[in-house]
Amino acid sequence: MVPVFACTxxxxxxQTCHDVIAVTPLNPRRAIPFHTFYVALSRAVCLTGLALTEKITRQYIEYSTLAGAIVAEMQRLIDLVKLPPAISMNDRIAFRQWKATQHV
Incomplete structure (x- = not known):
């Protein structure tokens, strides 16, 4: 058993959190507002400390429209993600695969 903490x-x-589990609704009609979702996702200090309960599908995203400023900021933040110099080839490949899926 691992002790956990939940909050809105x-x-x-x-706040800054080392591990974040973001609960994403299965039903896209019950999608949480993106600004709320952004707060939850952006609390993790690294990508490996972030977990989602469900995949974020195109349908989920299309249901919740993003303001242009949010899209621009998300793209800016994705573009800032850099690999540290001393990283394994497997981690480099995993990073490239992750980055290829980050289309805002």
Whole structure:
């Protein structure tokens, strides 16, 4: 058993977390607002500390429209992600595969 802590995104604002599990609804009609989802996702200090309960599908994204400023900021942040100099080839490949899926 591992102790966990749960809270709303309002309580998370301004916090930093090493591990984040973001609960994503199965039904896209019950999708949470993207600004709320962004707060949850952006609390993790690294990508490996982030987990989603469900895949974010195209249908889920299309249901929740993003403001242009949010799209631009998300793309800017994705473009800032860099690999550290000393990283294994497997991690480089995994990173390239992840980055190829990041289309805002």
């Amino acid at each position: 995104t309002e309580k998370l604002q301004g």
